[in-house]
Amino acid sequence: MGKILAVTNQKGGVGKTTSCINLSASLVATKRKVLLIDIDPQGNATTGSGINKHDLEYSSYHVLTGRCTIDQAIQSTEEAGYDVVPTNADLTAAEVELMSLEAKETRLRNALAAVSDRYDFILIDCPPSLNMLTLNALAAAEGVIIPMQCEYYALEGLTALMETITGIRQTINPKLHIEGLLRTMYDPRIGLTNEVSRQLIGHFGDQVYRTVIPRNVRLAEAPSHGKPVLAYDRTSRGAVAYLALAGELVRRHEKSVRELKTERKTGT
Numbered sequence: 001m002g003k004i005l006a007v008t009n010q011k012g013g014v015g016k017t018t019s020c021i022n023l024s025a026s027l028v029a030t031k032r033k034v035l036l037i038d039i040d041p042q043g044n045a046t047t048g049s050g051i052n053k054h055d056l057e058y059s060s061y062h063v064l065t066g067r068c069t070i071d072q073a074i075q076s077t078e079e080a081g082y083d084v085v086p087t088n089a090d091l092t093a094a095e096v097e098l099m100s101l102e103a104k105e106t107r108l109r110n111a112l113a114a115v116s117d118r119y120d121f122i123l124i125d126c127p128p129s130l131n132m133l134t135l136n137a138l139a140a141a142e143g144v145i146i147p148m149q150c151e152y153y154a155l156e157g158l159t160a161l162m163e164t165i166t167g168i169r170q171t172i173n174p175k176l177h178i179e180g181l182l183r184t185m186y187d188p189r190i191g192l193t194n195e196v197s198r199q200l201i202g203h204f205g206d207q208v209y210r211t212v213i214p215r216n217v218r219l220a221e222a223p224s225h226g227k228p229v230l231a232y233d234r235t236s237r238g239a240v241a242y243l244a245l246a247g248e249l250v251r252r253h254e255k256s257v258r259e260l261k262t263e264r265k266t267g268t
């Protein structure tokens, strides 16, 4: 079974899509099989993976509303190396349509059950709000990755997200946990960045990834070429940082799998 991770933060512009694309490509570089699911109607993860969002036969909209199977919507990418369930503005309609459908919060989870054992990791790129699409991601996921910029309002926004995660855990998805908080667009020359970063670690401890993603222009340029930064400039600081993040994520994941096995053996 692939590990399903929702990359979410209801704030826009914090690096969710950039992290999804580049973490996916970096996990592929470590020989993992990865599926990236785009559920943000902006379709930036789709475009940034080299797929034309204006020319989709099937998208995550069709999957969520039961108009196609997930297999029909999956596309492979040449340059990026991972598979994608793409999307576009059609998905905006899904929010309303889902309201009248059965199992409206668990449709993505149910769809993923058919393919999850083909992948090592499945990453879900969420829209910048805590809407029904995001709830579908949180119901399907085992862990949540929260990209954030270390700025003044960053911590304030986290409270609402944490409450949502707690709510989901108490209802439809008891196994949901915070996989990690990711500091993005990190610039240690800015005093506030260090201060917010310190507060974040004080509050969340080990849940904060050690890897930080620096502000790097290559990361911002790569999507306009439809490529992850690894395929665009593999020696850039951005590429190196996302490779390091993939390494950290894999190590953490393997450690938790080992711990779970020991727990099962000793019955604790």
Ligand code: ADP
Pocket (backbone or CB within 6 Å): 011, 012, 013, 014, 015, 016, 017, 018, 019, 044, 128, 184, 185, 186, 213, 214, 215, 216, 217, 219, 220, 221, 223, 238
């Ligand atoms: P979100 O998906 O959370 O809205 P994006 O990943 O789209 O955020 O990032 C917002 C903008 O910032 C994009 O233009 C992106 O290219 C740019 N960006 C993201 N991460 C970095 C980074 N580490 N360095 C420089 N630019 C970045």
Ligand code: MG
Pocket (backbone or CB within 6 Å): 016, 017, 018, 040, 044, 126
């Ligand atoms: Mg985005």
